[in-house]
Amino acid sequence: MNERLRPPRRVVADRVTLAHGGGGKAMRDLIEDVFTSVFAPPGMEDQARLMHPSLLDPGARLAFTTDSFVVSPMEFPGGDIGTIAVCGTVNDLAVGGARPLWLSAAFIIEEGVEIATLRRIARSMQTAAEAAGVRIVTGDTKVVGRGSGDGVFVTTAGVGVIPPGRDLMAGNVRPGDVAIVNGVLGDHGAAILAARGDMALTTDVISDCRPLNLLMDAVLAAAPDLRCARDATRGGLASALNEIADAAGVGVVIAETDLPLRPEVKGVCEILGLDPLYLANEGTLVLFVPPDQAEAALAAMQGMAAGVEACIIGQATAAHPGTVVMKTVFGGGRIVDMLVGEQLPRIC
Structure with a gap:
């Protein structure tokens, strides 16, 4: 029967069984009903065949990234593992100056997971993809067999195109460059902590999970000499700033009073002894721009939904190269080092 004419396949089980990974009809039903019916990929071959006009621009380069996601719980206020899988991969491309175009998605599913859960994850992924x-x-x-996984793991890879002349790298940062974040810090970590229910925390904080490629396009249009950008995922803002300082051989100074934090996130951190x-x-990034373009970049960010709470938090300096220092509310300074150990497991 012609593939286009046959009736769409349907999953009849309520939960995933090992048969759904066996390569036969049950697996085909799962893939077509839960995933490809939502993602609508171009054909059902063993590879995607892709073309885009931007690839023909002289000097254009491909950008390629991959990441795995093991969030616990899989669903939380503000998103789920599917939302993070798409947004995380899109953002890894965007902060490098690429325009994300295509994603792949691989799922490792534990036997016993509800089909309804998979449907919600797939719909979340498609919604995030459309937004980006x-x-x-x-x-x-x-x-995998029951007990061999932890619900659902998702691995995504992304391909984008870096337009000619665009070269964002941490090593480009120079003393005097201004550091800007697009929004409040720590919402995702606090939301995950509360969603786990291990510590009887009650908070209205939701994850900031969102794609940032349109925000990056706006910033680059307003501040074409943007040096670099990093999304502050695992390890938070502190780790992102340390990576930039180390790569560029500059110091970074930030002001504690300028850091955008919700009172609820501060409260969670104080209760648990965590550093926000x-x-x-x-859905939060930090970028560095030359001082004469800082206000233009800030205005561009604040004009986007993902950047309405953007603010300047500090700048690069020739002093203490490779080190991040925070000016405290008491007028002193403390070194902000890379995260040592694991503050919060399974957050992305």
Whole structure:
């Protein structure tokens, strides 16, 4: 029967079984009903065949990234593992100056997971992809036995195009460059902590999970000499700033009074003895721009939904190269080092 004419396949089980990973009809039903019916990839071959006009621009370069996501719990206020999988991969491309175009998605599913849960994850992924203007074009599924996984793990890879003349790298940062964040810090980490229910925390904080590629486009249009950008995911803002300082051989000074934090996140950190600078984010980035373009970049960010709370938090300096220092509310200074150990497991 012609593939286009046959009736769409349907999953009849309520939960995933090992048969859904066996390569036969049950697996085909799962893939077509739960995933490809939502993502609508271009064909059902073993690879995606891709073309885009921007690839023809002289000097254009491909950008390629991959990441795995093991969030616990899989669903939380403000998103789920599918939302993070798409946004995290899109953002890894965007902060490098690439325009994300295509994603792949591979799922490792534990036996016993409810089909309804998979449907919600797939819909979340498609919603996030549409918001970012990208397509999920290929993927894979595997099923492991009960107790061999932890619900669902997702691995995504992304391909984008870096336009000619664009070269964002941490090593480009120079003393005097201004550091800007697009929004409040630590919302994702606090939301995950509360959602786990291990510590009887009650908070209205939701994850900041969102794609940032449109925000980056706006900033680059307003501040074409943007040096670099990093999304502050695992390890939080502190780790992102340390990576930049180390790569550029500059110091970074930030002001504690300028850091955008919700009172609820501060409260969670005070109760648990955590430092909000190390809390994970999934829709927050930090970027460095030359001082004469800082106000233009800030205005561009504040004009976007993902940047309405953007603010300047500090600048690069020739002093103490490779080190991040925070000016405290008491007028002193403390070194903000890379995260040591693991402050909060399973956040992305």
